Amino acid sequence: MSKYSKVLIQKYFEENSIVKSSLNSFNLFIDKELQKIIDENKDIEPTIIPPNVDEFKIKLDKIWVTKPEITEADGSKRAIYPIEARLRKLSYSAPIFIEISSHINGVQKETFKTQIGNMPIMLKSNYCHLEGLNYKELIEKGEDPDDSGGYFIINGTEKIIVNIEDLASNKFMVEEASIGISKYVGKIFSESGSYKIPHQIEKLKDGLFYITFTRVKRIPLIVIIKALGLTKDEEIMNFVDLKDNSEVIINLYEFLDIKNEEDAIDYVAKRVGITQSRDIRLTRMAEILDKYLLPHLGTDKKDRVMKSYNLCKILKKYILVSNKKMDTDDKDNYANKRIKLPGDMLADLFRVNLKVLIGDFLYNFQRIVKRGKFPSIKVIIREKLLTQRIYSSMATGNWVGGRKGISQRIERLNFLQTQSHLQRVVSPLSSSQENFEARALHPTHLGRLCPSETPEGTNIGLRKNLALLANITQEENEEKVLSSLKMMGLELAK
Numbered sequence: 047m048s049k050y051s052k053v054l055i056q057k058y059f060e061e062n063s064i065v066k067s068s069l070n071s072f073n074l075f076i077d078k079e080l081q082k083i084i085d086e087n088k089d090i091e092p093t094i095i096p097p098n099v100d101e102f103k104i105k106l107d108k109i110w111v112t113k114p115e116i117t118e119a120d121g122s123k124r125a126i127y128p129i130e131a132r133l134r135k136l137s138y139s140a141p142i143f144i145e146i147s148s149h150i151n152g153v154q155k156e157t158f159k160t161q162i163g164n165m166p167i168m169l170k171s172n173y174c175h176l177e178g179l180n181y182k183e184l185i186e187k188g189e190d191p192d193d194s195g196g197y198f199i200i201n202g203t204e205k206i207i208v209n210i211e212d213l214a215s216n217k218f219m220v221e222e223a224s225i226g227i228s229k230y231v232g233k234i235f236s237e238s239g240s241y242k243i244p245h246q247i248e249k250l251k252d253g254l255f256y257i258t259f260t261r262v263k264r265i266p267l268i269v270i271i272k273a274l275g276l277t278k279d280e281e282i283m284n285f286v287d288l289k290d291n292s293e294v295i296i297n298l299y300e301f302l303d304i305k306n307e308e309d310a311i312d313y314v315a316k317r318v319g320i321t322q323s324r325d326i327r328l329t330r331m332a333e334i335l336d337k338y339l340l341p342h343l344g345t346d347k348k349d350r351v352m353k354s355y356n357l358c359k360i361l362k363k364y365i366l367v368s369n370k371k372m373d374t375d376d377k378d379n380y381a382n383k384r385i386k387l388p389g390d391m392l393a394d395l396f397r398v399n400l401k402v403l404i405g406d407f408l409y410n411f412q413r414i415v416k417r418g419k420f421p422s423i424k425v426i427i428r429e430k431l432l433t434q435r436i437y438s439s440m441a442t443g444n445w446v447g448g449r450k451g452i453s454q455r456i457e458r459l460n461f462l463q464t465q466s467h468l469q470r471v472v473s474p475l476s477s478s479q480e481n482f483e484a485r486a487l488h489p490t491h492l493g494r495l496c497p498s499e500t501p502e503g504t505n506i507g508l509r510k511n512l513a514l515l516a517n518i519t520q521e522e523n524e525e526k527v528l529s530s531l532k533m534m535g536l537e538l539a540k
Contacts, residue, residue, distance in 0.1 A: 087106060114139055128176065146160060168197065175187075197468070215342070216236060229368065243341060249364075250264075261338075262339075271354050287358075314335075377484075403428075
């Protein structure tokens, strides 16, 4: 290594931590994701309300997290530093506060701030007391000044949330099918908030293209496109954009008699097995299409047009791949993968447990209303419920969605092993199955993942480590990306 390389690498680590990506992800989770999750569950309407009230709503408004503190036996609160949490077998966590208001018949009655639980805080993040301290100050606080942070302290134990490697959601990929009727299968995992819905496109022996998602099993794709509002055959041909493709024409010819949106929705409803009257059928089927078909494009009626355009684009790619005019997608290429960082994993955990908390205080509210009383919301919130559930997942490693081993006890045998553990990337694939291609070194790993650091034995290639200088970018907002592209000369279609 040349002396210039040494200077550059030294300079890089003076300015950047080895766990920079994890810290950024945790900061983003606290700063933005928490509020997004609250906005998803903003309005709560109890089913049982007092008889003298026409409408009752509970609204969750604003959420924020302070810095770690401890409540002593006498009820006093004070700041806690990591060393004390380790020695006294405590959790290094900060209180989560939320602003809640109740609305009776559309008029705001009470509004207050309350604590709904405690959030474990990542060491050296923006919400940690150690953030911004210099070498000497860290020693005074009982910390190793060379410790990079990036982990949590739960009941005195240092815990790390490992990075999870997963297939990119919201990306349509076509591969050759090893089993089944269809030679090629197209898949897309549509993810939006708490939804992650797999969609599958296939072509059966009758020459028709079919789509499968949630309860909707093998429904002709053309009918779904028509149900979304793109009813003219000429428009569908234009958006698929394959000139006079015979496969598309055959599919359009098959459903010539479906002329409008309602007929298409009714056709799908009958195929799905909704047996009520036509009006109810249409309403229920439209709701399924809005909520569960490509939810990442939106879940409102106005988003249907965009969904139909996207289905045409998906169909075009599927036809090109099945006619060997385009290559199949490589699942092991890192362009088709995403790494879920600690902030993303905590967002999943918080989202599910917030729903449990909401369910719990709705139950408490309705139970008291049944007795003929009208409780204040302050009384019905159990702050320990959320805290206990988050601590339980962090302590055991059992995460939402049935995943295990997400949170691990940090390996402290030597300094290098600790650094390695903080850089760990785990694949969700089973170590007992062969999965040769997933275990192999892929050219796209270069500069992103270490080519040599992986265990021998059953986990080889499934448990990897980030390269030393690897940095994982966070999701940018669309406006920022679009403005950059416009500066480079992108023109929007008129």
